[in-house]
Amino acid sequence: MSKNALYTDLSGYYDLMCADIDYLAQSNGVRRLHQLFGNEGLNHLDLACGTGPHVRRFIDFGYHSSGLDINQPMLDFAHSRCPEASFALQDMCDFRFDQCFDLITCFLYSIHYSAGLEKLSACIRSAHESLNPHGVFCFNAVDKNRIDNRRFVSHTTEHNNSTFTFRSGWHYPGEGDAQSLKLSITRTTGDVSQAWHDEHPMVALGFEDLRSMLAPYFEVHIFEHDYERIVPWDTVSGNALFVCVKL
Incomplete structure (x- = not known):
């Protein structure tokens, strides 16, 4: 199978594959972080949005949500789930929109799909350029x-x-x-x-390396990978939430 076959040829199984994920808790946890660190705006973009389950929750919270993904079959499902949202077939490592956003999210460790450090740097720059002043870029990551x-x-x-x-x-x-x-x-x-x-x-990279890549563009806060509580990263666990406020 090609490297993306699971997310194209078998995209109809994606929601089943993620059936144990608590999308509401994840989305609500990030919403709380955005309320604490953000600019109070409601324009939201979800990177690697898949079939749109997080977009659906943010719309229900009152956000004006959009999503992007590199796979059209995923976006077709997302549009059916969220007909009021805008979706774009784009690469999260090099994306452009006519508007700027107050919150950009990237759930399910999808930030790691930036294959290579150069691509990851491009993703970070694209997010920074696409945020309004004091906008928030929030994602989860794993330490190699x-x-x-x-x-x-x-x-x-x-x-x-x-x-x-x-x-x-x-x-x-x-x-x-x-x-x-x-x-x-x-x-x-x-x-x-x-x-x-x-x-x-x-x-693959360590959290300190990731912090260094983000630092020129963002004020970086790292929290434990817990969507129910806001707890600073203990510097030991291998999963974390990154909350990045545009400088």
Whole structure:
């Protein structure tokens, strides 16, 4: 399969794959951070928006939301879910809009899809240029130095008389700025099982390196990866929320 096959050919399974994600809690947690650190504006852009579940929540909160993604099948689903939103087929590492935003989000560790440090730097610059004064860029990230290659997460759900099992895990080879996200889907109908496997190349870096990349453009705040509480990063955990206020 091509590196993006899971998100194009199998895009119809994306919502099932993410069925265990609490989109409301994630969106509400970021909304609270935006209220604390932002400029009180309500123009919102979601990078790598997928099928639009976070966009849906922000619209329900009263934001004027837009989304971008590099895969048109995802955007087709997103438009069906959020007909009042605007969606654009763009690369989050080099995007342009006629308007500026007060909040730019990037959920589900999608910031790492900026394959390579140069691309990640371009993503950061694009976000900075697209924000209004004192706008907020908020995303979650994983520290390459704290990845356990043995750890996978999985969940199972039922759909159309079939059982689906989804499994994912990070893999970092131990050096360099490249890591991968390993994904698999198994569908079982009766006694017949089918499986898809994919491995996505992603950028790898430590949190201090990421902070340094952001610092020329943003006032950077790092919090524990907890959407229910606002707790400063303990400098130990390998997952964190970055809240970046435009300088």
